[in-house]
Amino acid sequence: MTDLNKKTVFVSPREMQKQQEFINLIKTVLAAKYPSSAPKAFVHTYGCQGNVADSERIKGMLSQMGYVFTEDKHEADFVLFNTCAIREHAEDRVFGNVGALKPVKNEKKDMIIALCGCMMQQEHVSERIRKSYPYVNLVFGTFATHRFPELLYSVLRNKKRVFDVREDGPIIAEGMPVYRDSDFKAWLPIMYGCNNFCSYCIVPYVRGRERSRTPESVIAEAKEIIAFGAKEITLLGQNVNSYGKNSDFGVNFPKLLKMINELDGDFKIRFMTSHPKDCTKELLDTMAQCKKVARHLHLPFQSGNNRVLREMNRGYTREQYLELINYAKAVMPDISITSDIIVGFPGETKEEFEDTLSLIREVKFTSLFTFIFSAREGTKAQKMEDPVPYSEKSKWFSELLKVQEGIACERSRNMLGKTYTVFVEGTTKENDGRLTGRTDGSINIDFPGDESLIGTYVNVKVTNALNWILSGEICE
Ligand code: SAH
Ligand code: SF4
């Protein structure tokens, strides 16, 4: 588990063929079981885009089995929650929602309930499901995604509960079908796992060692996505900057970006997440040179204080982080920078937290993803002294949000009257004839427009800035 240099193992084509045969078998079983209309599957994904990308593969397999998708779990024949273990709150939501399925299943005895993803990779969780949620039929972890057809077949066939939560080492399974949630933007995983062991983080325990897909596989999928008509490709990995490490194909992340940038087609490239420890000037120069790469850098700093950063095992200092930011702004004056922050790491003092505030004021991030520290079982930080009460951390958290709000308002005011190219992502939640789009720097703008524009780029002039909410009008 902790051998950081273990070679990647690619699941054999024979094994993948075997899984394809299970898909075909299930298709026959389901056709006999549901002769009049296709069986329905409800798939809900928690957590990061890595999980979303996994769900798109599971949905690819479900679709080949003959399932159609529904948003209503009450009418589903198959329910799957793909879970996230990053914070306690994420886990509580899953347990709550699995609990709420019990009466649904009582009414519909044939329903198959499955749980997968990061939470299931923790022994205490899979044991809790085994003991306290007997109506859950199938549990599988992050290493078993490609074995899903075999596991589901076993549930259908033997009518027994199936658990597959083993840790398989650094495996990569290629060739699973993909059912993409969007027609115009696509997730493209380039690597899996994480070797960084930040002291607060569960990911290295539930996702295993870092491993990279080959450049050939990544390029082949990028071409598929472009041919499919998508206009935005987001490259995914917990630390995309370590792409290619421990592999012998001699392509690092900047080189991979260049290779994708050179592909024909009208599309934008985004990526996440970049870790400051491995973010190089080569990467920032490459971003600056590549026309198709969006001018957006998500670079989580977590804390602005060097002692806290050391305790977090982040591998960089505040000064090194700021140097990167300054370099990025120098080579890309229009760069938009976003970040993640943890408030109330064990032992963090008010003074140390103030260093996070001063860093935010200095960098002026476009937006922030902010979290109060949540202790995760088995991590180093879980065992650290944590004397500051949650109520106090909440106050710091609110203070941080207020500072960021001020920065966002100022930025919004500066955007007033200017025109931006935005990628139209959909209608507004209110569905009031308005559309919502995102700038290259990942800033949302609402504007009136026809739904036929969804999935295209339009120029929008910002006409109104209410706090950080922007609205505008399409212009030529
Ligand atoms: N690989 C990415 C982060 C993935 S997790 C990176 O290193 O930047 C997304 C975010 O969740 C992290 O950046 C961190 O801010 C937050 N997070 C992770 N573990 C957490 C914990 N135990 N408590 C609170 N926030 C946490
Ligand atoms: Fe977690 Fe750190 Fe890995 Fe990100 S880099 S996934 S925060 S251990």
Ligand code: F3S
């Ligand atoms: Fe959550 Fe797993 Fe992603 S823990 S954040 S779903 S890698």
